[in-house]
Each structure stands twice: as structure tokens, then as C-alpha cells.
Amino acid sequence: MGLESVSHNFLTARVEDLVNWARKSSVWPATFGLACCAIEMMGAGAAHYDLSRWGMEIFRASPRQADLMIVAGRVSQKMAPVLRQVYDQMVEPKWVISMGVCASSGGMFNNYAIVQGVDQVVPVDVYVPGCPPGPETLMHGILTLHTQIQNGEIFKRRAASTGGGAAIEIDQRDGVPSAV
Amino acid sequence: MTTEPKNSVDELVEVDDTDLLERAELDHDPEERRLEAQTDEGAQQLRPLAGESRTKELVLTGGPWPDVDDTMILNMGPQHPSTHGVLRIMMELDGETVLRAKPVIGYLHTGMEKTGEELTYVQGSTNVTRMDYASPLSNELVFSLAVEKLLDLELPERATWIRMLLVELNRMSSHLLFQATNGMDLGAVSMMIYGWREREYTLRLLETITGLRMNHNFIRPGGVAADLPDDWQHDVLELCEQVERGVAEYDTLLSENPIWRERTVGVGVITTQEALALNATGPILRSTGFAWDLRKAQPYLAYDDVDFDVIYTTNGDVFDRYQIRLYEILESIKIVRQCVEHMPGGDYRVQDRKVTPPPRARIDESMEALIHHFKLFTEGFRVPAGETYVAVESPRGEIGCYLVSDGTAKPARLHIRGPSFYNLQSMDAMVPGGMFADAVAVVSSIDPIMGEVDR
Amino acid sequence: MADGDANAREEDHEVEGGTEGEAPAIPSDEVAAALVERFPDGVFAESHGQPVVYVPLGEWHDVAAFLRDEQEFTQCVDVTGVDLLVAPSRALPEGVTGERFEVVANFLSHARNRRIRVIAQVPVDDPTIASITDLYPGVNFAERETYDLYGVEFAGHPDLARILMPDDWVGHPLRKDDAPARVPVTFKGDPSPR
Numbered sequence: 050m051g052l053e054s055v056s057h058n059f060l061t062a063r064v065e066d067l068v069n070w071a072r073k074s075s076v077w078p079a080t081f082g083l084a085c086c087a088i089e090m091m092g093a094g095a096a097h098y099d100l101s102r103w104g105m106e107i108f109r110a111s112p113r114q115a116d117l118m119i120v121a122g123r124v125s126q127k128m129a130p131v132l133r134q135v136y137d138q139m140v141e142p143k144w145v146i147s148m149g150v151c152a153s154s155g156g157m158f159n160n161y162a163i164v165q166g167v168d169q170v171v172p173v174d175v176y177v178p179g180c181p182p183g184p185e186t187l188m189h190g191i192l193t194l195h196t197q198i199q200n201g202e203i204f205k206r207r208a209a210s211t212g213g214g215a216a217i218e219i220d221q222r223d224g225v226p227s228a229v
Numbered sequence: 230m231t232t233e234p235k236n237s238v239d240e241l242v243e244v245d246d247t248d249l250l251e252r253a254e255l256d257h258d259p260e261e262r263r264l265e266a267q268t269d270e271g272a273q274q275l276r277p278l279a280g281e282s283r284t285k286e287l288v289l290t291g292g293p294w295p296d297v298d299d300t301m302i303l304n305m306g307p308q309h310p311s312t313h314g315v316l317r318i319m320m321e322l323d324g325e326t327v328l329r330a331k332p333v334i335g336y337l338h339t340g341m342e343k344t345g346e347e348l349t350y351v352q353g354s355t356n357v358t359r360m361d362y363a364s365p366l367s368n369e370l371v372f373s374l375a376v377e378k379l380l381d382l383e384l385p386e387r388a389t390w391i392r393m394l395l396v397e398l399n400r401m402s403s404h405l406l407f408q409a410t411n412g413m414d415l416g417a418v419s420m421m422i423y424g425w426r427e428r429e430y431t432l433r434l435l436e437t438i439t440g441l442r443m444n445h446n447f448i449r450p451g452g453v454a455a456d457l458p459d460d461w462q463h464d465v466l467e468l469c470e471q472v473e474r475g476v477a478e479y480d481t482l483l484s485e486n487p488i489w490r491e492r493t494v495g496v497g498v499i500t501t502q503e504a505l506a507l508n509a510t511g512p513i514l515r516s517t518g519f520a521w522d523l524r525k526a527q528p529y530l531a532y533d534d535v536d537f538d539v540i541y542t543t544n545g546d547v548f549d550r551y552q553i554r555l556y557e558i559l560e561s562i563k564i565v566r567q568c569v570e571h572m573p574g575g576d577y578r579v580q581d582r583k584v585t586p587p588p589r590a591r592i593d594e595s596m597e598a599l600i601h602h603f604k605l606f607t608e609g610f611r612v613p614a615g616e617t618y619v620a621v622e623s624p625r626g627e628i629g630c631y632l633v634s635d636g637t638a639k640p641a642r643l644h645i646r647g648p649s650f651y652n653l654q655s656m657d658a659m660v661p662g663g664m665f666a667d668a669v670a671v672v673s674s675i676d677p678i679m680g681e682v683d684r
Numbered sequence: 685m686a687d688g689d690a691n692a693r694e695e696d697h698e699v700e701g702g703t704e705g706e707a708p709a710i711p712s713d714e715v716a717a718a719l720v721e722r723f724p725d726g727v728f729a730e731s732h733g734q735p736v737v738y739v740p741l742g743e744w745h746d747v748a749a750f751l752r753d754e755q756e757f758t759q760c761v762d763v764t765g766v767d768l769l770v771a772p773s774r775a776l777p778e779g780v781t782g783e784r785f786e787v788v789a790n791f792l793s794h795a796r797n798r799r800i801r802v803i804a805q806v807p808v809d810d811p812t813i814a815s816i817t818d819l820y821p822g823v824n825f826a827e828r829e830t831y832d833l834y835g836v837e838f839a840g841h842p843d844l845a846r847i848l849m850p851d852d853w854v855g856h857p858l859r860k861d862d863a864p865a866r867v868p869v870t871f872k873g874d875p876s877p878r
Contacts, residue, residue: 614773617734
């Protein structure tokens with residue numbers, strides 16, 4: 050992956066800024082609406098709370114064409130492997146927003162059936178609370194993500210963290226997910 | 230061997246794969262004859278072979294094309310834009326024709342019925358409301374009616390009429406959601422935006438009344454959580470006008486549209502016998518010519534005091550279900566207008582302090598009110614042992630609540646009969662025999678909400 | 685476009701009478717009366733105005749056939765299970781020995797505009813009951829769900845497999861002694877489950 054392997058110095062700073070600006074200005078979400086939050090996500094994409102002002106109105110059905118996975122809704126035990134598979138199919142750079150309390154922490158469903166937070170399955174960049182979060186809350190989360198992309202924080206954070214996200218090890222390419 | 234430049238526009242190349250062995254034994258090689266007929270100009274001009282067809286035969290080695298009828302198993306979902314949530318359909322295809330379709334569900338199983346046994350009856354609404362998240366007030370209504378039945382509680386009139394107003398507004402927003410997603414699934418992407426525009430108006434009104442856009446937790450056992458806000462009549466009537474204009478627009482856009490009709494008329498046909506046998510209710514059953522609507526047949530709330538029609542059609546195809554839901558929006562508007570006219574005064578919830586909490590201001594004044602409030606929100610209220618099944622008409626069909634109480638403050642069993650759970654079985658009658666693209670139209674017309682399918 | 689003839693509430697169909705409290709109760713609902721007459725081991729109970737008949741486990745299929753063929757009950761609206769392991773009190777009428785599981789079926793007759801509920805007691809050591817999918821194909825999913833979440837087996841079901849839980853799940857979550865209603869959550873300072 051290009052940007053992390055470049056040594057960060059004052060010569061590459063402008064280039065980095067340009068690349069980050071380009072990345073944040075056209076983040077394409079993947080359709081991963083699961084439950085009630087999906088309805089509010091669609092509402093955020095609709096005309097009143099227009100996501101198209103940030104170039105995000107096209108929800109790509111294919112994860113290979115998407116940058117952002119908004120996990121909108123509760124993730125059940127049966128759905129967790131599917132979630133991981135879709136996340137793995139996405140191409141770097143990729144980001145994850147955990148929308149709603151069910152995705153962030155299991156929400157009100159503290160039982161056998163729901164994964165208590167999708168960060169147990171995929172690395173999450175922004176958590177958006179709410180049940181369901183209104184489109185404005187989701188937009189706030191998206192803009193927070195944009196700020197993070199622009200400031201390049203994500204790659205610095207992920208490189209420091211113990212695997213997952215952008216700092217993907219080579220051994221993950223054979224389809225066997227790493228520990229995180 | 231010289232290769233001649235082909236004037237490919239003129240030449241017709243045909244592959245004839247039937248008598249391959251026979252042709253290989255022909256005496257004359259057409260290529261040779263072609264070379265003989267060449268002119269002095271060399272290879273620039275190619276004269277047609279006299280008395281011969283202009284087709285060039287290609288000789289294939291090997292046997293004839295194997296005559297195997299392999300069918301293909303295709304997996305659609307659970308992550309797919311056209312499946313209304315996490316529905317997985319395994320289809321066996323013969324070319325484009327669907328031979329069998331098997332829905333695989335459970336990707337949104339939330340253990341809500343188990344959580345329902347853990348939450349008190351006061352908290353139950355918050356749980357149940359997230360099952361059918363497109364029409365949450367119907368879930369809350371059926372749960373509250375079941376609890377009130379077990380308590381043998383009689384509600385004040387205003388509570389009943391407020392509930393009816395809210396449930397009909399929810400029916401409107403759910404059907405608008407259907408129009409939007411149905412349009413988008415079939416390719417009319419602008420329908421998504423139009424449907425959401427009207428739905429936004431409805432959700433804003435619901436927000437002023439209930440406090441939330443979705444998953445309201447407003448209809449609770451004993452009545453509703455709060456009274457209607459000031460000047461609600463004006464807001465509601467304004468909404469009705471806006472939605473009516475929207476519905477007229479969708480009608481103009483889609484109903485006579487030849488592309489829309491081509492994709493929906495005659496697609497996914499189901500008969501009354503099939504629908505009844507497969508336990509389909511709601512618009513699916515009404516599209517077959519069987520006008521069964523629980524609001525008319527087994528009235529609850531105050532539906533026998535309002536005047537409305539049951540919309541039904543006879544063809545049982547996708548277009549009919551679209552039309553039914555479109556006109557049901559107008560019927561809901563009719564009911565809502567009557568609610569505005571006839572809304573009675575009085576209490577918005579029953580005054581029994583063992584069931585509904587006291588007003589917040591009273592807590593500062595009265596010790597008893599404080600105790601009631603405390604007991605209700607920590608322990609909840611006890612319901613005598615018994616069991617009951619209550620059913621109402623949700624936008625998807627018959628939603629029922631089977632509630633078993635064991636004398637404690639939490640249910641022994643809370644089961645919601647989700648209409649989409651049973652409606653999905655009607656895919657068996659509608660999808661096989663059709664094209665693969667029609668399967669998307671059919672699933673969209675069933676309008677399943679996976680929250681109540683999987684619970 | 686209105687449906688005019690089926691406007692009556694279900695309560696209006698009931699015949700007055702019926703004495704509860706003394707065993708056995710005389711059914712106040714004509715369908716329940718016919719059912720108890722045909723299946724003498726069935727016990728009628730009235731649950732808040734709704735007719736319920738508790739039938740023996742072995743007669744489950746015959747009762748459903750009777751309701752469909754002779755009593756015009758077009759749809760079996762819902763089949764579900766109940767686990768009463770920890771219930772301190774149950775509303776069981778005289779003459780019914782309660783088991784741990786109950787299988788409940790709600791029937792609806794469009795033509796007669798009435799409902800009836802049928803309940804069978806299922807013991808935990810042999811949780812098998814007849815499947816009524818051959819009579820009512822629409823309960824296919826419901827019986828699978830009851831099997832998945834309770835472990836009650838429906839004999840004669842064409843495809844009795846798990847439907848809501850993953851295929852390799854062990855256990856039956858809605859049983860009271862199986863999956864807990866609250867699971868410990870993995871974060872620091874997590875209060876212990878109630």
C-alpha cells in the first residue's frame with residue numbers, strides 16, 4: 050500500500066495532503082444495511098440529508114468498489130462471518146463506521162444472538178451512537194471520518210495498533226484472517 | 230498457407246457443428262475452390278463462389294456440443310442491495326429461468342424473544358418495536374394490546390384514538406418506504422428519492438408527536454407515553470396534503486409507465502389458494518382477490534368508528550401489490566383525517582397507577598407517586614398468569630403477539646407472529662418458473678422486513 | 685372495493701354460557717365444543733374471551749385435520765413453543781397435566797371469522813410432536829423455528845433444520861436453561877450480569 054511505505058517528510062507533505070483530500074472527497078460506501086439503522090442510512094442518502102454533497106451518494110453493491118463500510122444495524126452470530134468476508138473483499142484504503150449502538154456495542158440486545166460490538170470482527174474507525182442515529186448524527190460521524198482521513202490519522206493509528214485495518218500483514222492474502 | 234484478408238462485413242461465417250465427421254470427409258476443400266477462382270489482381274478481390282453459398286465453414290475437431298442440462302445454483306445475498314435486508318436466497322437456475330428458490334434466513338436473528346423474557350412489561354415496547362422497524366408502532370400496539378388483554382384493562386377513548394392515528398401514520402410511512410425501495414429494486418432510482426421525501430415529512434411529524442423518528446416506544450401498555458402536542462391537527466392535515474401530492478406523482482410516474490408495467494404485470498403471480506395455504510396475509514393475500522383486512526374483519530382500536538375501504542385486486546402479480554400499497558396510503562390518509570375530526574378529549578393513558586407512571590410533576594409532591602414511579606421503573610407491574618394471542622393488521626399483514634405470563638413482572642413467553650416470516654414462504658409459489666430478474670421484483674413486492682422475520 | 689360481510693367481532697360469535705372453575709368447563713364457543721366432543725380428552729379453557737383447547741400430544745395432527753376439513757379453519761396462523769421451566773404459576777385448567785414445553789397453534793377461519801387456539805403439552809425427555817405441514821404448508825418455517833429454538837421435533841416435517849441460528853449451533857437458545865438472557869460483555873468495568 051502506497052502511502053504508508055513512503056517516508057513522511059516535508060517534501061511529501063503536499064502530496065500526502067492532496068492524496069488525503071482526494072480520498073476523503075469521494076468515499077464510496079458499501080451497502081451493508083442490516084436493520085433499522087439501514088433505514089436511517091438510506092434517509093441520509095436521500096434528498097433531505099443529502100450525502101451526495103460529499104460525493105457519497107452511490108452505495109456500491111460490490112465491496113470491491115467500495116471504500117467505506119457503514120455497518121448499519123445489529124450483527125448476529127450468523128452474519129459475523131459474512132461481515133468479515135465483505136470487509137476482506139474491500140480494497141485498501143478502507144474504513145469502517147459502526148453505525149448505531151447495536152453495531153458499536155451490541156446495543157440493547159445483550160444476549161446470545163448478537164455480536165457485542167462489530168469491533169470484535171472488523172476494526173472500526175468511527176462509532177456513531179444512537180438507536181437509530183438520525184441522519185444528522187450519521188453525517189457527523191462521516192465528517193469525523195473525513196477529518197481523520199484528511200489528517201492521515203488513520204494510517205498512523207493503524208500502523209501503531211496490533212494488526213488489522215491498513216496494517217494488514219502479507220499472510221492475510223491467502224484468505225486466512227489474522228488475529229484481529 | 231496463404232491467408233486472405235477478409236472483408237468481414239461481406240462475409241458470413243457460420244459454424245455448423247452438426248455433421249462434423251461427415252463434413253471432414255468431403256472430397257473438395259472449399260478453400261481450394263476459392264483459390265482457383267481468384268482474379269489476376271491477387272488477393273484484393275474475392276469473387277463469390279459460383280453456385281455455392283457464401284458461408285465459410287469452419288471445421289471443429291472434437292465431438293458435438295455435449296447435451297448436458299446442468300442447472301446452476303446461484304446464491305443471492307445476504308449482502309445484496311436488492312434483498313430488503315439480510316435475506317439470502319439460494320436459487321437453482323436453468324439459464325435465466327428459476328427452477329427453485331430457497332430463502333435462508335437467520336442473519337438478523339437478535340434473540341428478541343429471549344430479551345423479551347428478560348425485560349419487564351414496561352420495557353417490553355422498546356424491544357418489540359425493533360422487530361418490524363419499518364412500522365414500529367404496529368409492533369408496540371400489538372404488544373400493548375396483548376398485555377392489556379391479560380390485565381383486562383379498559384383504555385380511555387382518547388388513548389385508543391391517538392393509537393389509531395399513530396398506527397395509520399406509520400402505515401403511510403411504511404408504504405412510502407415500500408414505494409421507494411420497490412422502485413429502486415426495479416430500477417426506478419428516482420422513486421427512492423421521491424418516496425423518501427414524503428417519508429421524511431411523515432417521520433418529522435412522528436418526531437414532534439413521539440419524540441423519535443423511528444422505534445418510538447410510544448404505545449405502551451396502558452395507553453400512550455404522552456399527549457399530542459399543541460396544534461397537531463394543523464401539522465397532520467398539512468402532512469396529508471403533502472403525501473397526497475406525492476402519491477399522485479408516483480402514480481403518474483409509474484402506473485402507466487410501459488417499462489414499469491413490463492416488469493411487474495404478470496410477474497410473480499399467486500392465487501388465493503396458494504396464498505392461504507402458504508400463510509400469506511396482508512397485501513399479498515389482498516392482491517389475489519381475497520379482501521381480508523383485520524381492521525374490517527376483526528376490528529380493534531376504533532376502526533369500526535371510521536370509514537375506509539379495503540383495497541384489493543385480482544391478478545396477484547407484482548403490479549397489483551404495488552397498486553394496493555399505493556392506494557392504502559390514500560386510505561390511511563382518509564382515516565387520519567377522520568381522527569383529526571373526531572379525536573376525543575380525555576386521558577391519553579389509563580389512570581391506574583399500578584400500570585402507568587404518574588406525571589413527573591407529581592413525583593415532587595406525592596410520596597405515593599414517587600413509590601409508584603420507582604416500582605414501575607425498577608420492578609415493573611405484575612400480570613396475572615395467563616396467555617393470549619392478539620393480532621392486528623400491520624402494513625405487511627397480520628402481526629400477532631402471543632404472550633404467556635406467569636404472575637411475575639416479566640413475560641414467560643413473548644412471541645411475535647411476524648407477517649414477513651410467513652409471507653416469505655409465498656416465494657415458493659411466485660418465483661419458480663420466472664426469470665431471475667423477476668425474482669428480485671417478487672421479493673421486493675413481498676416487502677419483507679428482516680427484523681420481524683428473524684427476530 | 686370494501687369487504688362487507690365479515691364485520692363481526694370474534695366475541696359476537698360466542699354463545700353465552702360456560703361455567704369455568706368447575707371441571708370440566710362447558711365450552712362457550714361452538715368450535716371448541718365440537719372439538720371437545722370429537723376429542724374427549726381435550727380440555728376447553730377460556731382465556732380472556734378467547735377459546736383455547738388443550739389437546740393430548742398424540743392427537744395433534746388429527747385435531748388440525750378436523751379443524752381444517754370440518755370446521756373451515758383456512759389458516760394456521762402461528763405455531764410456537766413455550767418453555768415453562770421456571771414459571772411460578774401457570775394458568776392450566778383442571779384435567780391438564782402440565783409438561784415443561786407447550787406447543788401452541790393459533791387457527792383462523794376466514795369464512796366463519798373466528799379464531800381458536802390449540803395447546804399441547806410436550807415433555808422434555810421426548811420432545812416430539814406431529815408436524816401439520818401436510819395440512820397447512822404455511823407453518824413450515826414456524827415449526828423449523830420451534831425446533832431450532834426449543835428442540836421440539838416435528839415428526840413428518842419435510843425439512844426440519846435450523847432456520848434462525850447458524851447450522852453448527854449447539855443448543856436451543858430459547859430454553860430457559862440454555863442461553864442466558866444476558867451475556868457478559870467484554871469491556872473493563874463491565875457490571876456483572878443481572
